[in-house]
Amino acid sequence: MGIKHWLGPAALFLLVTLGAPLLAAGEIAPNENLFVDGIPPLPASLAEAVSRYTEFRTATLTSWHPSRREILILTRFADTNQVHRVQMPGGARSQLTFYPDRVQAASYPPRPRGNYFVFSKDTGGNEFSQNYRYDLDTGRVTLLTDGRSRNSPGVWSTAGDRVAYTSTRRNGKDTDLYIEDPREPRSDRKLTDLEGGGWQPLDWSPDDRRLLALEEISINESYLWLFDAASGERTLLTPRGLPEKIAYGDARFSGDGRGLYLTSDRGSEFLQLQYLDLNTRRYRSLSAAIPWDVESFELSQDGRHLAFVTNEAGISRLHLLDTATGRTRAVPKLPVGLIANLDWRANNQELAFNLSTARSPADVYSWNIATDRIERWTTSELGGLNPASLAEPQLVNWPSFDKRTISGFLYRPPAKFTGRRPVIINIHGGPESQYRPGFLGRNNYLIDELGVAIVFPNVRGSSGYGKTFVQLDNGFKREDSVKDIGALLDWIATQPDLDPERVMVTGGSYGGYMTLAVATRYNDRIRCSLDVVGISNFVSFLERTESYRRDLRRVEYGDERDPKMREFLLAISPANNAARITRPLFVVQGKNDPRVPLKESEQMVETVKQGGSPVWYLMATDEGHGFAKKKNADFQFYSTVAFIQRYLLNQ
Template identity: 65%
Template sequence: MAAAQTTNITPSDNLVVEGIPPIPTTLVESVERYTNFRSASLSNWHPKRREMLISTRFGDTPQVHLVKFPLGARKQITFFPERVGGGSFQPTQGDYFVFSKDIGGNEFSQNYRYDLATGEVTLLTDGKSRNAGGAWSTKGDRIVYTSTRRTGKDNDFYIIDPKNPKTDKLLAQSEGGGWGALDWTPDDTQILITEYVSANESYLWLMNATTGEKKLITPKGGKEKISYDGGIFTKDGKGLYSITDKESEFSRLAYIDLSTNKHTFITSNIPWDVEDIDLSEDGKNLAFVTNEDGASILHLLDTATNKEKPLPKLPVGQVYGVTWHKNNEDLGFTLVSARSTADVYSLNIRTNKVERWTESETGGLNTSNFTDAQLVRWKSFDGKTISGFIYRPPAKFKGKRPVIIDIHGGPEGQSRPGFLGRNNYYLNELGVALLFPNVRGSTGYGKTFLTLDNGFKREDSVKDIGALLDWIAQQPDLDKDRVMVTGGSYGGYMSLAVSTNYADRIRGAIDIVGISNFVTFLEKTEGYRRDLRRVEYGDEREPKMREFLLKISPVNNAQKIKKPLFVVHGKNDPRVPLNEAEQIVATVKKNNVPMWYLMAKDEGHGFSKKKNIDFQFYATVMFVKEHLLK
């Protein structure tokens, strides 16, 4: 973005900008520090050395970097205009790694091999279809991955030796877009695969690594819908660990005996979801993470006794990507909190020492004063308790504070306390309170809560925001007359739905890659996703459901949108196609309300390139100043 002579910035050619006033360079300068936060996440340990691959961004997009010791230099290895999915070392020698990337956010990822000795990059997939990263064999000579190349919508299983791309071959055909590979048995004869149907229903299968024959190992067809998340074989190959909500409201850690398929539940004493597991190379220690009211708690299990070992206390925040080094001592993970951007750490289980591997930049700002999240609860229209997290501005701001309600996507997602990044600008500089609700249908509160917005119950989640507006009106420090709503993906739909249902109670809305018409969305979302989304939203091919979906779709209620609207979308979005933005923009323009539109030609489901994210942020700050604060 070049600064024009007129002291306004010029949007780059890849951006389509409509209705957004010129952005003064003074605004860019005033927010600059808040656009220079970095973060880092752990990708993989080296199998022999105490080194790791991480993902972080120095230029425009996140790339793969090598870090050789705690707080060592982050040596950039991949250099692409597109973001790179973290690398995975060949698991015995580590002389090359495999990584994935797409083009322009289209999510049609391709797998590549990067040779550390030469820096040579080799394409391993067909260059056209959507491919998963896959799972390494125990011996490290093969990867099993899924690809849509046969039909464009079915995730079939392929096997390849990444050293020789010509070995790539179809192992098994599958029906549906929810299949994936998890792990190989220690002798590499069987592969654990998952079949995902919905957030409430998934299954585990064993697949023969030679013939591709599948055998179901978890119950199917009973009254109870059961979810299985992840799976790792034990070192003797006689059983596996998985996370499941079988016979429970929450997901528990379970051991499944492969000779009988009997489940032994290990974490029944914890009334929260288990969400991440990894087993040490020697099989003696299992690390797992629980999601307790939105905060991550790291646990360590002695697999011989099924008893937990004491661990040092970590800061309250999110822990993800727990990964053992092959030395059986170092457990790597990514940690993010309200006052610390995402960074990579390791825990030595012999000494209980925590070491920090990356220290990401925070734009020169002192983050130790940043606001922490507070858990809040309110009663909805039917008496159900809904919760969320509020960040209140610093005490220097007096009087009732304006509020931005930020609704997560999914809808099977969850807003959890973490680092707000750019959003700290609204708190610290503009004095706006930020509220992140977890309406019904969010994960983290049990499987019943997760289904409360499915099908014909869709608008009950919108009513949860209506009840939140009532709650805001009762708070002595919040201004019910200055409320704005925003959200991405499903949160974008929610922002539009709030605009049509509660227009008189908000100042404006920002819809980011949101659904405006459920029927056109379900008809045009990529084939591999369509049936998975119908389970959540309803099947638009059934006349009654179609009628209902059309009735509640924001584009068909757009005449009720009386407050300013800002719509943001990526041209290559495979999940919520661009048409969803175009039709709501065209319709709302007829209402004679301020209508801002930003579209990036080189992005997909949300912006990933820094220059585009920055422009979106500048425009959003202007929208907030103009329509919420004035």
Template identity: 65%
Template sequence: PKEGEPASYTGAVFARDGKAVYVSTDLGAELHRLARIDLATGQQTPLTAPLEWDVEDLALSKDGRTIAFLTNEDGVSVLHLLDTAAGKEKPAPKLGLGAGVIGAVEWHPSGRELAFTFASARTPSDVYSLDVTTGKVDRWTECETGGLSAASFAEPELVRWKSFDGRTISGWLYKPPARFSGPRPVIVNIHGGPEGQYQPGFLARSNYYLSELGIALVYPNVRGSSGYGKTFLKLDNGVRREDSVKDIGTLLDWIGTRPDLDAKRIMITGGSYGGYMTLASATHFSDRIRCAVDVVGISNFVTFMERTEAYRRDLRRVEYGDERDPKIRAFFEEIAPLHHADKITKPLFVVAGRNDPRVPYQEGEQMVATVKKNGTPVWFLMARDEGHGFSKKRNQDFQFYSTVAFVQEYLLK
């Protein structure tokens, strides 16, 4: 809108008569809702106001009678159907596929069958179809899992804990097989963004930590994550940046309450913004963790802003703050993990891409040089032919094997 609070619009699709557009928007609301916009008057009518979750995707049947749409419910995709004539929901068949992530929703021309992709802890993204009349679900593809039995992969548990300000934070816990006895060591993996969200999709090679090393995995959605409304999304903006780090501190407290988890053997890791969170956590909670792995993370927001590609700066300033403002710049310098590296006394592994346009390699390089002065064990892996995260298989493999070696040396011993 030209005036008032900014709003987001996604998934626009024309009504069959061409007189309206259906969208997902958070205009005038905390969460994304399905809405109808009258093109003649501009009037917007919410269609899913009672729902307390974001509407993420939508598809209109060819006859214009039904909208299939998805809600993101604590990271789990849920399918809904809406009767466009009545402007109300109608019962949608249960898919019976368990907790996972649905995408690419598309109607068959008949208006009876709905195609979609689905990924979960036990399946990579595969294609399915749903007969919305009978509720019959057919699986059209079956991605291979390297000869491993997908049925053996751990399914996640949605967990919640109270943070420092009483706010509830959630995440997903994956536990190793029962053959691993006693309290299990933990890897806390923090997503990037920060406007991202961990959803219970396929873990791929991360299953190795569970099934072969007996390590529990926790994927937190700290404040600033998407999927929980506009207020939650903004809770880490500007000078509230470290409040999200405090969420990790309270997660460590929660781990200590679980008899099945070993609070004395915890590793923190994350990529990009999750790499910043990893470094910040390593400075704040060094006495509570065994080690940390920072992947293409930010070590100082000032140097990051100065070196990141110019096309990204204004966008990042909206989220992090404007480093040209003396007060913001001083705050950045105050919280920079680089300036608190003397507090990192536990082993650190830093991964960087020499051609990274987002988080330049110097962010990792300067952190490594500074932490080494402590006499703290530091591993540094920089790929000269990679950017923001490794994309070449040979490099991905090398990074994974290196990380496993680091975990075996410093988390498991």
């Protein structure tokens, strides 16, 4: 695999007894799950210097209790996020699950007395998640799925006695629809076979006789279906074959079951909040006056109030709709940031949500719509950092090669750093994601202590700017997004406080591909690059990514089985252009990654090393698509800081 050494338990013992340089006194040893190649010894002083920036926490809202005023959250006290219970605003976080792998979702049933909840987790980042029941009276955990396939967390029935979820257990590729009573795992049954990996259940009708599901073909094309919850008989609600491809986001039954509230870009550049009458099939727009995406919404259990969040140039705005009148009402002023995970309490008056800002990690708040009172349920630690000193983002714009305006968010270092500052360009994944200005976490160290400016571009193909913009990098237009970074390099050169001679590019997943593509196309204009779980060869990626997601990726990147497209994909793939890279490269990968397989990083590392360029490589045997375990993420950050100091800052 081209790895010089693996620090397993036996190797650690030998290195200690032999006094190997990597484990000499005063140096940081990688843990037993990390492969390292080319990374020099890291001084212990580095871990001490960055420690305050690695000890922050977040709190992710997952569920209200069905009868008591308390919530479940995900937060980390050891190495990974686990389920915790919080019984009042500002109350203690009581840990309920204890696993080496992170828990990804947890929810109470909406109706019964709430003596159990269902949670979901995978193993080693492999994304083959399993569902479990946690009994609060005993602490006993019961496996609800088959232990092998990939399963979604699912959605609760209105009565709270069943969960509808998808699973790949039939053939490993297609996500079929299943129904189960979590109190009795033997009740698990397949409702129907489905074709493709883009299916997800959304909601049950108020009488629990029908199930609403989404079939996603791509970010620009999806369909809503109704299923009979007993027979599995299906009805297509949104017709195929229309001249305009339509994307549907989320959808919920109205309180009376006669219609659906949904988000759709039908007749619009953006996802609008709409109401669909199930009898007449007529649509009514509820957010036409807002020229931005409605990114999420949640309907109260009595159907009277609908809370929704808009994404306005990357900033979240909360709205509240009275479903009887169609009017929105004023919402209390919240800090500028990102709002997510809306959840109504069963009393229909209290809305809980997550809020994160540049100066605060994600925490849980609630809003009582009767009293207008906002309460903070969690206050996540910042590791001793002063939040007032953390950099806030500036929205910046630059013209690209075709005169199209591209935007991003720039974080400048504090005034104590003088002169033109080195720059890190950090490119998001997706590719249809969008960088949004939340909490930067460890990256604050680079700004505050190293004096590096960071810009997060939203190149063409990013979501949040309309459906035309998101398609501008599809298929044969793939490299146009890379040219947007070339235009950003031009813009950096025009800024009096930014240094165009000291630029590093980095990104994860699709952002990793962009990093490698920039390194091949603009090698002479950057100092170094850091690729995290990035695609290096589109053909080998499409042939090896897990089968349940392969067709979805072909819609975006192109079908490698088509000869002309295959030729194009091979021509632009960074691994086939790696000879152009002469600047230092750092590659990070999880061994269990089902999205961008290990081979993508291995072949890039080997090819660049053959050209003689400095290459650092870090691989975790217990991670998948990015590092989720704190001990691994910390070592990755120590190595990143050392890489930046050596190759970007010349320290």
